Amino acid sequence: MKERKDEMKKSFRKILVICTVLAMILGTTFASAATKTEVTSLDGAKAKVQVDWNHRYTYDELGKQLKDLNKAYGKLSKLETIGKTHEGRPLYCMTITDQSVAKSKKTEVTVFGNIHGGERESASSAMYSAWYLLENSGTTKVKTLLKNYIVYVIPVINPDGYEQSFLWNTRQNMKPTDHDNDGVPFNDNYKDIDGDGYIADISAVDAAKTVTGSAGRESDDANKDGILGNDPKGSNIDMNRTFDYLWGEDGVMDSEGESPASEPEIQAVQNFIKAHPNMTCLATLHTGIQCVLYPWGYRKAHKDLDDMDDIKYMDQTAKEMAKTIAEGTQRNFYYKQSYHDYPTYSELIDYAYGKFGIHPYTIEVYSGGSSEDSAYDPNHDLSSDKGCKWNNKLPDVKEVYYTHEEAVKILEAAGIDPAKLQIKDKATNEYRPWKASEGLLFKTSATAQMVDKAPEGQDVMVNGVMKGILKMFENEKAVNTIKLTVKASASKDKVKLTWNKSKGQITGYQVQKSKYSAKGFLNVNKNTTKTSITNTKNLKKGTTYYYRVRPISKVNGKTTYGQWAKVSVKAK
Ligand SMILES: [Ca+2]
Ligand SMILES: [Ca+2]
Ligand SMILES: [Ca+2]
Ligand SMILES: [Zn+2]
Structure with missing residues (x-):
């Protein structure tokens, strides 16, 4: 036995030597063979473009990542700008496909992210789908996929809102708006004045620290009217209510803009959809709950209407997607017809389905915080939203009390005249001057403290959601x-x-x-x-x-x- 072992050792050593030499000669070949194992967010070190999926990137940084991916995988990708925002930011669209296969033989699918600026997890998730497909383009699975599909990724529909959300979380875009009617739009945006990096809601409090009124939200009162933060950046428009489909027909004028597709970001999205009539399905990613939704948003499905087969089809696909995402993320997800989550008009999904027959799915990727029943349950009822929380510990509300004297110093350092500071009195609901007997209480919510952070486990989230998106691709082969x-x-x-x-x-x-x-x-x-x-x-x-x-x-x-x-x- 011993001799035999030695012999084996010798021949093994020989093989090792040969392999080492071969590896030296064929270094590049070996390296490319190595990329055939799947690269995920968890072992992203193998990737050509390094991304920390637990980091919150600025929009410029996302643009850089897209450009780097496009450079590294130019044969499979094309990076375009499909429009511009109010503040002049480019709207990126990345096309990913095997260009050696004719367009007519492929199914066209799209991933949209972040129509609501503050929902940045949705942008990370859309970015991840582009990154994942390109970084794994050497694997058999993705290679085959890119021969059969053209994948468009528009990771951020609302870059202005995305950027403003580093200061204050908002779903709105940045159409210039003059909230205080002084003729100058956005001339009292929020600003951190006590130096903790975040924006607090400020209350006036008496000696017993009981709230006596509201002093608004942290700002330097650039419009000099004594009211803090009363002309912040934000349009009051929810762009996902502005699509040119049954626009304004809900009879309530609130957040849908002045006219159908009034916003440049939505015009760009609509033009993109119109320019791709062969698109069979799309995913539009959001944050705030954990689910997959399908049309309609504006009405219930009805068995006597001729779209019922289609609705059933999307219902089944949404269910499979929710199940896949739940397994992939190890968190609970649910699925529903969008109307049953809550009724809305003129959403992206109703526009895409109503006008073009595209099968669109809203994927909500993350619901922050935790509840007692939010532990992952593989047998969770997919039609129930119960327990669909990410089960994260969010920061506690931060409360900092400043005496009148301390508060005066903070205000003066920010260029605010304390004598002009207006308090909305709790009892009368009217504005009145700040009293010398009052201090200020700065209250910073969990959301306000999360503006520059990605939630815990975002790397797991983006990977799990990607699996749900792949499920959608697989189910939605173009009939041709x-x-x-x-x-x-x-x-x-x-x-x-x-x-x-x-x-x-x-x-x-x-x-x-x-x-x-x-x-x-x-x-x-x-x-x-x-x-x-x-x-x-x-x-x-x-x-x-x-x-x-x-x-x-x-x-x-x-x-x-x-x-x-x-x-x-x-x-x-
Ligand atoms: Ca103004
Ligand atoms: Ca602050
Ligand atoms: Ca002001
Ligand atoms: Zn949303």
Whole structure:
């Protein structure tokens, strides 16, 4: 045994030497072979573009990451600007696909992120999908995917809101707005004046530290009216209520802007969707709850309406996505028709589905905080929002009390005249001067303390959500790319055809027959929803018949066909 072992050791050593030499010669080949193992957020060190998925990046930094990815994977990616924001920031769109395969043979899908500026986890998640696909483009899985799909990633629809949210979390865009009607927009934005880096809500308090009124929110009162933070950056517009679909028809004018698609960011998104009529599905990522939602936002599904098959299809896909994301993140997620979460008008998903028949899904990627029942449960009822929290410990509300004298110093250092400071009195709800008997209490919420941080476990979140997005891709094959597998069998006076139930936007199947292999085909059934058919008419014993079957997709009046799959059989 011993000798044998030594022999083995020797030959093993020889192999090692050969391998080392080979590795030196074929260094580059070995390196590229190594990238074939999947790179995830958790082992991102292997990636060409280094990203810390637990870091909160600025919009400029996200732009840099996209440019770096585009440089590193130029053959698979294209980085474009599809528009500009009010503040002049570019709206990026990254196209990811294997360009050697013709466009007509691929399914077009889109990932949108961050229509609501403060929901930055959604931007990280969209960025991750671009990063993941490119960094893993050497794996068989992603290679195949990029041959079959064109993936568009628009990671941030609202860059201005994204940036403002480093100061104060807001979902709005930055259309210039003059909240205090002094003729100058945004001339009392929030500003940290006590030097802790965050924006507090300020209360006037008496000697017993009981709140006597509100002193507004931290600012340097640039508009000099004595009221703190009364012209902050923010438009009062929720861009996800401004799409040109049933705009304004809810009868409540609140956050939907002046007219349909009034905002440049949304015009860019609408133009992008219009320019990609073959897109079959999209995901639009949000933060705030943990779920997958599908159309409609404005009304319930109804069994008598002709979109019911489609609604059922999206319901099933949303369920599979929610399940996949829950497993991937090890947190609970749910799914619902968007209306049942809460009714809304003129959302991106209603626009995309209502106008173009695209299957759109809202994915809400994160709900901060924790509740007693938020532990991951693999058997969690996917239709219930119960326990769908990320189970993170968020910072406690921070309260700092300043005596009148201390507060005067802080105000003066910020250029504010303490004698002019206005307090909205708690009892009268009217403005009045700040009293010498009052101190100030700075209260900083958990959200305000999180403006520059990513939540704990964001790296796990982005990876799990990516799996849900891949599930959406897989389910949503464009019908023109689908070729079925058809089998035929003959028995006395009968030919039976069966075919597979393929995933994708299929609403029916067309079946034709001919005596010739390449001509003369006539319909056996123009449109059946079944996956088998029995032909008894016009069969002559001993004659060979040719059949062909293709899938049909009819979404919102638009009919598309898949490829013919042929089979021949001799009648009995
Ligand atoms: Ca103003
Ligand atoms: Ca502060
Ligand atoms: Ca002011
Ligand atoms: Zn949102």
